[in-house]
Amino acid sequence: MSPGASVTLNCEVEHPSAGWSFYWYKAVPDLSEKSSSYELLPDGSGTAQDSYIIHGQTHTAGYVCRAGRGDPEYHTDHSQPKFVWSADVHSAASLTVSPDRVQHFTSDSVSLTCEGNFTEWRVRKFSEDGRLYSDCRRMTGSTCNINTSESDTAVYWCESGSGEFSSAVNITVQ
Structure with a gap:
């Protein structure tokens, strides 16, 4: 992606039906645990939309989603991360x-x-x-x-x- 471009993320559940809410996260490396932690994206909590648009992507990042429904709400596992590679030549790494x-x-x-x-x-x-x-x-x-x-x-x-x-x-x- 060119720095500053917008990207659309899509989330799917295995057996789609009405009533799912979707949650969107940025994957943040956690080197001590050899894993990632997840930061909720702005307006990424419990939306009815199964897609999320990131405006102005300027750096490489990984994203995950999960879905929930019911009362109390049952959540799926987090998705596998999807990486959006930015062509930012000024990366610090x-x-x-x-x-x-x-x-x-x-x-x-x-x-x-x-x-x-x-x-x-x-x-x-x-x-x-x-x-x-x-x-x-x-x-x-x-x-x-x-x-x-x-x-x-x-x-x-x-x-x-x-x-x-x-x-x-x-x-x-x-």
Whole structure:
């Protein structure tokens, strides 16, 4: 997305029917728990609309939704996060891949280094099968070292302890 663009998020329940309310959250990295916490978005509490428009998106962020209905209200689990990648070239976080190429081969040694003025980092991975991984198997300081296998074909990015996201990098392993 271009910085400042608007984006529409949609939320679906498995068996749609009347009476659902939708809740919209921003996913905030929590490095101590190797997970995310959720911040309710403005006007994102209990709307009847199954979509939510974010105006003026200026940075990369992850979003989740959940639905509720009944009295007392029953809530679904939170959705998987969806990431909206902003083309903000001024991000305070960046990711460097070494060796610097898109194509890698099995058993290559690849280093993913997070850069920026932060003390805590996490490298995240979104695999081809749609799984989101919260941390690196071998993280040393701000660098994640991978001896590649085909399962390492994925999109990678860095998250700082204060919630900054780097741009995303595609890595293909053959």
